[in-house]
Amino acid sequence: MSSAKTSLALLAFALAASTTSCASAPKDEAALAMQAANRPASPEERAAANRADPLTRANFWAKENLKDGEDLTVSLEFARALREIGSHERALDVLSRALIVHPESADALMLLGRIQMALGDVPTAGRVFHRATEVAPERAETWAALGTTFDREGQHKLAQTAYQRALELEPLRTTTLTNYGLSLVLTGDLPGAEAKLRQAAANADAGARVTENLALVLGLQGKFEDMKSVSGAAAPEEVVDQNVALLQGLIQPARSWDALAEKPAPVRVAEAATTADAPIAAPVTRVEDTAGTEAPKRVLRPRN
Numbered sequence: 001m002s003s004a005k006t007s008l009a010l011l012a013f014a015l016a017a018s019t020t021s022c023a024s025a026p027k028d029e030a031a032l033a034m035q036a037a038n039r040p041a042s043p044e045e046r047a048a049a050n051r052a053d054p055l056t057r058a059n060f061w062a063k064e065n066l067k068d069g070e071d072l073t074v075s076l077e078f079a080r081a082l083r084e085i086g087s088h089e090r091a092l093d094v095l096s097r098a099l100i101v102h103p104e105s106a107d108a109l110m111l112l113g114r115i116q117m118a119l120g121d122v123p124t125a126g127r128v129f130h131r132a133t134e135v136a137p138e139r140a141e142t143w144a145a146l147g148t149t150f151d152r153e154g155q156h157k158l159a160q161t162a163y164q165r166a167l168e169l170e171p172l173r174t175t176t177l178t179n180y181g182l183s184l185v186l187t188g189d190l191p192g193a194e195a196k197l198r199q200a201a202a203n204a205d206a207g208a209r210v211t212e213n214l215a216l217v218l219g220l221q222g223k224f225e226d227m228k229s230v231s232g233a234a235a236p237e238e239v240v241d242q243n244v245a246l247l248q249g250l251i252q253p254a255r256s257w258d259a260l261a262e263k264p265a266p267v268r269v270a271e272a273a274t275t276a277d278a279p280i281a282a283p284v285t286r287v288e289d290t291a292g293t294e295a296p297k298r299v300l301r302p303r304n
Contacts, residue, residue: 193212
């Protein structure tokens, strides 16, 4: 082949290679962009998202969930974010799908049960919490949560058995001691209730709500001086005196929920913030779940 023909052939090959390269470049860039879009967020990005406001957090975890719908951590964070913005039905859907892939996840079961309790579906929540006790019998919160569903359904003896199991695992758990104490009130065991509430009130994380419940149980037993002593640390003296006077009337002639409902409730002191791991989404007796609402007629309140 002549020198000229060889040069032309090499030039044609070079042009063809260049054209192929230019054509494939956009495809490569698109593929890289697709990979970047589907890449899970880094631990730092996830931590930053969890410090954001609830709506931003929900949007972030929605995108992560689209990338990998089978990632349990992502599903749990997404469901928690949805719950926080009030999207309970969507959270239930996310958790239900997660449990298909991860049926032994106690975390998913506990969160699912709590949302169902918040929605008022106590029977279903009870079944979910029961399953959680089977999956993670070593976790006190599973038994404590099951106890709250029994109390809500009026099965107080079963509730107390569940609380006992929870306390075998975590003897000083404040929420369990408090709910156990209030369950004992519902079966008429005021001395037993006092003992559990005293244990709960001695814990550093007890707060005003536990103290308030203990004071009321003392008052229902006629232990008004003890009631004043317990209430005095959390309420002004005039409020304590008013509560004592009201309870003196309430326990005559009978100590019953009907009597409590027919009389004005004692003036409530400021409530403590609820704990993050509280298993109860709805109380044993009718109470308010947010600050600023009217005081309930029934004054004994479970620890949320």
